[in-house]
Amino acid sequence: NAGVTQTPKFQVLKTGQSMTLQCAQDMNHEYMSWYRQDPGMGLRLIHYSVGAGITDQGEVPNGYNVSRSTTEDFPLRLLSAAPSQTSVYFCASSYSGTAISGANVLTFGAGSRLTVL
Amino acid sequence: QQQVKQSPQSLIVQKGGISIINCAYENTAFDYFPWYQQFPGKGPALLIAIRPDVSEKKEGRFTISFNKSAKQFSLHIMDSQPGDSATYFCAAKTDSWGKFQFGAGTQVVVTP
Numbered sequence: 400n401a402g403v404t405q406t407p408k409f410q411v412l413k414t415g416q417s418m419t420l421q422c423a424q425d426m427n428h429e430y431m432s433w434y435r436q437d438p439g440m441g442l443r444l445i446h447y448s449v450g451a452g453i454t455d456q457g458e459v460p461n462g463y464n465v466s467r468s469t470t471e472d473f474p475l476r477l478l479s480a481a482p483s484q485t486s487v488y489f490c491a492s493s494y495s496g497t498a499i500s501g502a503n504v505l506t507f508g509a510g511s512r513l514t515v516l
Numbered sequence: 517q518q519q520v521k522q523s524p525q526s527l528i529v530q531k532g533g534i535s536i537i538n539c540a541y542e543n544t545a546f547d548y549f550p551w552y553q554q555f556p557g558k559g560p561a562l563l564i565a566i567r568p569d570v571s572e573k574k575e576g577r578f579t580i581s582f583n584k585s586a587k588q589f590s591l592h593i594m595d596s597q598p599g600d601s602a603t604y605f606c607a608a609k610t611d612s613w614g615k616f617q618f619g620a621g622t623q624v625v626v627t628p
Contacts, residue, residue, distance in 0.1 A: 439620055440518075441518065441619050441621050443618070
């Protein structure tokens with residue numbers, strides 16, 4: 400059982416380049432999300448999805464796009480990378496619905512460290 | 517603007533001591549308050565959690581204290597061990613979709 404798998408683990412980009420961070424989960428979780436972690440800022444929600452075909456913005460969505468074509472995958476796209484997007488990115492998933500206790504447990508991937516020069 | 521304020525930013529405690537991390541929130545709609553533990557190079561993992569109808573929850577050496585009227589909650593690590601050295605995040609959740617607000621994190625170092 401792999402849980403949440405993120406690729407790549409490390410990436411260096413030049414300003415203006417685009418790339419996609421991949422996230423896949425094998426737990427049949429409806430809810431998936433992307434966070435960025437910066438020193439002193441904690442984890443900030445970028446985008447999230449409550450099921451295939453449904454996505455919504457978090458608190459820091461600018462410069463990022465997402466899509467959810469399958470339950471398992473939730474890629475994060477950087478359209479035109481900027482140095483301010485240098486960060487560690489985490490994908491997390493959970494069940495949804497208040498009736499299920501698992502909705503309160505986020506399972507995180509190991510992270511993707513992105514540097515934009 | 518962070519909806520969950522966490523302090524201190526860092527903490528050094530001797531082995532066997534008590535580590536205390538505090539969090540405060542404003543949104544009274546929050547209904548679930550977890551703590552996540554993160555080791556270097558890893559993703560955060562759920563450590564312990566509490567709901568606002570309970571004032572304290574204990575799991576082993578980890579205890580959450582919750583003060584609903586003050587809108588504050590804290591994590592106590594008793595008998596701290598070097599293996600507890602990690603970054604700890606408090607969080608709060610408002611709705612059924614797992615949309616969490618995280619604190620800024622506290623780096624805890626336990627010295628031998």
